[in-house]
Amino acid sequence: MYVHTKLVLSLTRIDFHFWIYLSVMKKKITIKDIAKVANVSIGTVDRVIHKRGKVSEKALLKVNAALEELNYKANPLARSLKNNVIYTIAILIPDPEKDLYWLPCRKGIEEVISEYEAFDVDISVHFFDPSKPTSFVQKGMELIAMCPNAFLFVPLFERESDRLLEALNQRDIIKATFNSLPRNHVDQHVGQDLYLSGRVGAKLIYDFVRPASKIAIIHIDEAFNNAIHMQQKEEGFKSFFKEMSPGHEIHTKIVDTEQIRQTLSDFIQENQITMFFVTTSKTYEVARTLESLDMAGTVVGYDLLPDNLSYLKKGRIQFLIHQAPGLQASLSLKSLVEKLLFDKESPKKQLLPIEIINSENVESYP
Template sequence: MTIKDIAKQAGVSIGTVDRVLHNRGRVSVETARRIRAIVKESGYKPNMYASTLSSSRHYTLAALTPRHDQDGGFWELPAKGLLRAETELEQFSIHVVRYEFDRYSEDSFRQEAERIIADRPDGLIIAPVLPSPARRLIDALKGNIPYVLFDSNLPETTALAFIGQDSYCSGILAGKLMKLLSPNPDTCVIIQSVIPDVHITGRINGFLSQYADDEKPPLVIEEHIEDRNVCTKFMDTLLSQRPEVEGIFVTNASCHRVAEYLEQRFPQGSPIKVIGYDLIPPNKECLKRGYIDFIISQRPERQGFEAVYTLYRKLVLKREPSSRIVMPLDILTKENVDFYR
C-alpha cells in the first residue's frame, strides 16, 4: 500500500493524504477520518527513509568531551565512533561538531559549554567527567535541547539516554580478577588517577565490594599519574613505603604509566600485577609485553557511535530511543588482544 493507493481508495489527492499523515494543513474531519481508517486497515507505514531524504532540514549535534590528547589518547576512541556515525548518516544531513575541554579545569568546561549554548545545536552529546559543571550546563539547556550522556552517567538528570558500561559491575569484575592474581588484600593498591566522577567511584566501590569481609581492604590512593614524571615519583614512594605491594588496580586508561615504570624497574618481568581500563595503544603494548595483566574494555568507539544514532532516532525518525545502552565488559589479555575488534 502506497500513498497513491490510499489517495485512490479515499477519492482524494495525494497531497490531501500527505497532510493527514503529517498533521499539517486543513482537511475536513470526514475526509481525515476516512483516510485514517484506510491507513489503519491496510497497516500502512510511512517510509521514514524516503521522507527524511526529501526533507531539507540539517541537524547539528554538539559533542562535548575532554581533549583528545588526555587520558593517554582515550578520547580519540569515542571520537572515531562519532565520525563513523556522522559519515553513515551524512545523507540525512547530520553534522557533528566537537568541543573539547581540559578535564582538569572546570573553567575550560564552562567556556566550551557557553560556546555550545551560543551555537544552539539540535542535540548534545556529553562526557560528564566533571559532574558539577556538567549539571550546570544541563540546567542551562532548560529542556530545550535533547542530550545524551556517555562514558559516565549523571543520575537524576533528564538525559535522553546513557551509553556506557556498568561501572560498579566493572569494578566487581576487576576485583575478582585481582583476587585471582593477588589474593591478599594487604598487598593490593587502587590508584584513582583522575578527579572522581560517578563512573570512577562506581569502579572503586565495585572493586572494594570483593574485599568486604577482609579486615584490611585495599588502599585507595588519589594520584594523577597521567604525567610520566608524577607517576615515577609516586611509584618510587609507594614501593619504598609499601614494598609488599603485589597488585595495582588503576581506575582509568592511565595504567600504562604504571606498567612502563614497572618495566624499567623490573626489566626481566614484574612481580606486581596490574589491572586497568581501555585499549589505547600504549596500554595494548604494555599488555602484550606482560606488564599489564588484564585490560577491561568499555568499547568507547561504539559509545560515540551509539550516541549519534540515539539523537538521530529522536530528532530525525521521531522515535523514542532506548534510555540505557550498556556496553559489554570485555576482558583483554596478551593472548587475545590481537583478535579483539
C-alpha cells in the first residue's frame, strides 16, 4: 500500500535534513503509479479496474500484475469527490412527542446529521404517530415516493412494515431498519435479540427469587397485537425459568394505558405479586403502583426514561435493561452514510449488547 520514496541526492548540509524527512515519508499508490509500473496510460489502468473492456490481453496482464504487486486501493476521497452526487437518506421514526422513548433516537440522528453536515449527504427525519399504524404507512409511502437513495425506519408494525418494504422493492432504494423486529429482505438491521433480552430480565429477577415469591410479566402498551417484541421477551423470560426453576408459576398481565393504575393495583393485590418483569419502557407505572400501595417488590424493566431513572435511584426499580435506541439509530444511520459515501460494507444484521443498568452504573450513561 505504501512505498518508501526512493531518492538520490547530493547531500549538502541543507539537503541532509530534507533527506531525513523524505526517507521517513511514505507515499500512497495511485493509478498513476500502476500505469508507470505496467508501462501503460492511466486510462488503460482505469479500464482494467472498472472492467469496461477495450484492453488488450497483454496490457491486462501487466496492469493486473502491477495492481497486485503494489496492492492498489482506490482513494475513497478522490472517488467520492469525483462522484459528485448528493445522496439522500429519509428516516421515519415514531414521534418522540408522543412517546418519550424515542427522544434519544432523534437526538442520536441529529448528532450524526451534524457530524456529516459537510459531506454530500442530505438526511431528513420524519415522524409518525406510534399509536396509529396508518400514519406510519402514509408517511412512509410519501417518503418512498420521493425516491431517496436510502430509507431508514423503525419497523414498529409487522404488516405495515412489510407493505413499505414491498413499495421499496419497486424502486432502487436501500432498505434499512433499526429497533423492534428485523423483517426479511432488509439490507441492514440494527437491533437487539429480544428473546435473549427476556432471558436477561429473568436472570436478574431470579437472583432475588425465594421459593414463595410470586412473579408476573407485565405488558404495558396500547397495541399489543402488533408488538411481537413483547411476546419475544416473554418467551425468553419463561424459557429461563423453565430451565432454572421449572415449577415456578409466572403470571402474565397485559395492561392497557387507559385506567392503568387501577388495573395494575387490582392485579397486584389480588395475586400478591412481589416480582415484576415489565416488557416496555413504561416500567415506572409498576413502580409507582407499588409505591402507592406501600408494598415492597422487585421490579426489572426497560429503558432509561426520566421516570424510570427516578424510581431506579429510589430503589423501587432494581434493574433496567437499556435498549439504547439512540445508539441503534446513530449506528444504523452512520452505516448508511458510509456505505453511500465510501461504499464501506457493514453487517446485514447487527445485534447490540443487552445492557444492564442499576442505580450506580446509570451515572456512566449519557
